[in-house]
Amino acid sequence: MLIPPLAIAADAKACAGFTGCPSASYLGYLAHVGLSVPLRRLARETGRHASSFSRAMRRIEQLREDPILDRCLDRATANLPGRTDVSDLPFEEIMTMTTQALATPLSDSQIEREARRILRRLSETGAFLAVSGGMELAVVFRKSGTTTTRIATCPVTVVEAFRLRDWIAPTGRGKIMRYAITAPGRTALARLLEGDAARKRGAEAAPHQVSGERLVMEEDGSTRTMRVNLAESPLALLARRKGSDGKPFLDPVELEAGERLREEFERAQMGPRVGQNWDRFLTVHDGGMSGGGDRLAGPQDARNRVTEAFSALGPGLADITMRCCCFLEGLETAERRMGWSARSGKVVLKIALGRLARHYGLVQANRHMA
Numbered sequence: 001m002l003i004p005p006l007a008i009a010a011d012a013k014a015c016a017g018f019t020g021c022p023s024a025s026y027l028g029y030l031a032h033v034g035l036s037v038p039l040r041r042l043a044r045e046t047g048r049h050a051s052s053f054s055r056a057m058r059r060i061e062q063l064r065e066d067p068i069l070d071r072c073l074d075r076a077t078a079n080l081p082g083r084t085d086v087s088d089l090p091f092e093e094i095m096t097m098t099t100q101a102l103a104t105p106l107s108d109s110q111i112e113r114e115a116r117r118i119l120r121r122l123s124e125t126g127a128f129l130a131v132s133g134g135m136e137l138a139v140v141f142r143k144s145g146t147t148t149t150r151i152a153t154c155p156v157t158v159v160e161a162f163r164l165r166d167w168i169a170p171t172g173r174g175k176i177m178r179y180a181i182t183a184p185g186r187t188a189l190a191r192l193l194e195g196d197a198a199r200k201r202g203a204e205a206a207p208h209q210v211s212g213e214r215l216v217m218e219e220d221g222s223t224r225t226m227r228v229n230l231a232e233s234p235l236a237l238l239a240r241r242k243g244s245d246g247k248p249f250l251d252p253v254e255l256e257a258g259e260r261l262r263e264e265f266e267r268a269q270m271g272p273r274v275g276q277n278w279d280r281f282l283t284v285h286d287g288g289m290s291g292g293g294d295r296l297a298g299p300q301d302a303r304n305r306v307t308e309a310f311s312a313l314g315p316g317l318a319d320i321t322m323r324c325c326c327f328l329e330g331l332e333t334a335e336r337r338m339g340w341s342a343r344s345g346k347v348v349l350k351i352a353l354g355r356l357a358r359h360y361g362l363v364q365a366n367r368h369m370a
Contacts, residue, residue, distance in 0.1 A: 023166045026073070028053070029060045030098040034077040035086050037094060045091045066170050067177065068131065068156075068163050076101040104161045112192060114158045117266055119167060119189040121152045122181040124236065129168060129179040131159055142259075144239060147252045151259045152266070234324045234331060235259065238346070249346070253362045254353035258325045260360055261309055265326040267302035312359040317352035320345050 028046065031037040043053035064070040079101040086094055106114075118140060121127055126143040138159045140152040159179070162168045167185030171178045181189075235258045239250045250258075310318040323334040324345075335345040357363050 023164065025056050025060060026102060026164060027095055027098045029057055030073065030076055030080070030101060031094050032057060033073075034080040034101070035094060035097065037086060041091075065173065066163070067133065068159055068179075072102065072104075072160050072164055102164060104164070105157055106161050111158070111161050114154055115162070115167070115188060116192055118152060118154050118158060118162070119181055119185050120193075122168070122179075123186065123189065124151070127151065127180075128171065129159065131156060131177045131179070133175065142236070144236065147239075147255070149252065149256050149259055150263075152263050234328060235262075238331075238349075250350065250353065253357045254350065257357035257360055257362055258321075258353050261306070261321065261356060262325045264302050264305045264309070268306050309356060309359060313352055313355055317348065317355060320349050321352045321356065324349055 024046070028042050032039060032042060039054055039057065040050050043050040046053070048056075064073065076098070080097060104111075118129070121140045121142075122129060124142055127140060128143070129138055129140050131138045136156055137153050138156055139150055140154070141148050142151050143149075159168070162185065163179075165184070165188070166182055167188055168179040169182045171180045235250065235255055239248055239255045241249045310322070313321055319338060320334055323329040323337070324331065329337070331345045331349065332342075334340075335342060338345070340348075354363075
C-alpha cells in the first residue's frame with residue numbers, strides 16, 4: 001500500500017525514500033516559495049548542504065515549464081494557509097502544511113490502482129502519455145514503426161499525481177505534452193506488482209522486463225496465477241512479425257482492436273474488488289455471457305462493452321482472444337492449454353481480431369479514411 005502523505009510528513013527527511021508521497025524536493029520548494037522558510041533551515045532540517053539544496057530549488061524552477069507541474073505548484077501555493085511567519089513552527093508541522101497543500105483529489109488506493117494500469121502500459125516499448133491543454137483525459141499511445149495506437153486513457157488528475165511523485169517526466173515541449181515513465185516510476189510499479197516480498201527484485205528489474213501476474217483458466221475449469229511480462233503484450237510481438245510477403249502479420253486496425261479490448265477489460269476490473277470471475281467467457285457453451293448472478297465490481301459501462309465484444313466473437317473466437325488480449329498469454333501457451341495444434345492459434349487469433357475490428361467499427365472507418 002502507498003504511504004499516506006501525512007504519515008510521511010511527520011518525518012520529512014525520510015520522505016524521498018517512499019513512493020507514496022510527492023517528491024521531497026517539491027515539499028521543500030513549496031515551503032520556501034509559499035511559506036518563506038529560509039533555504040538554510042530547509043537544508044539543515046533535511047541534512048543537505050545549503051548550496052546543493054539551492055541548486056535543487058533552481059532545477060524545480062526550470063521544471064515549471066511543464067504545465068502540469070506548474071499548475072500543481074500554483075494550486076498548492078494557493079492552498080497554503082495565509083501565514084507570513086512560520087519561524088516559530090516545528091519543521092514537521094511545516095512539512096505537514098506543504099504535503100496537505102500538494103495533495104491531489106485522488107486517494108492512495110486510487111493512485112495505486114491507476115499506477116498498476118497506466119505505469120504498466122507506459123513500460124511497454126514505444127509508449128508515451130499525451131496531455132493536451134484544457135482536456136480532462138490523458139491518453140497513452142504506443143508507437144511501433146509508423147503506427148501509433150491508443151492503448152489507455154486516464155484523468156489528468158492521475159497525471160498530476162504521477163508527476164508530483166516523479167513517476168513520469170516530459171520528453172518534449174509543445175501544445176501537446178508528452179510524458180514517459182521514469183526510473184522512480186518503474187520502481188514504484190515493480191513494488192506494486194511484486195508485493196512486499198519481492199520489492200528489491202522488482203526495483204532492479206530491467207527497463208522492459210516488468211513482471212506481473214494474470215489469472216488464467218486450466219482445462220478443468222480451475223484458475224491459477226501465471227507470471228507474464230507486462231512490458232510486452234503478445235499482440236505487440238505479433239504486430240512486429242512479418243510474413244513471407246514482408247507485411248506485418250497484424251495490420252494496425254487488428255492491433256488497435258485488440259488493444260481496445262484489453263483497455264476495456266482493465267477498466268472493467270477497476271473498483272473495490274478486481275478479482276472478477278471472467279471464466280464464463282472461456283466456457284460459453286452454456287449460452288450465457290451476460291453474467292447471471294455474478295456481481296462484478298468494475299464500471300458497468302466497461303463491463304457491458306466487454307460482454308458485447310465477446311458476444312460478437314462467439315465461443316470459437318472468444319477463448320483465444322481473451323487469453324492473448326486480456327490475460328496476456330503467449331500464443332504457444334494458449335494453444336497448449338486449449339489443446340490446439342501448433343501455430344493454429346495464430347490463424348484463429350487473426351480472424352478473431354478482424355471480427356473484433358468490425359465490431360468496433362474500425363474497418364469501415366479505415367476504408368473511409370483511405
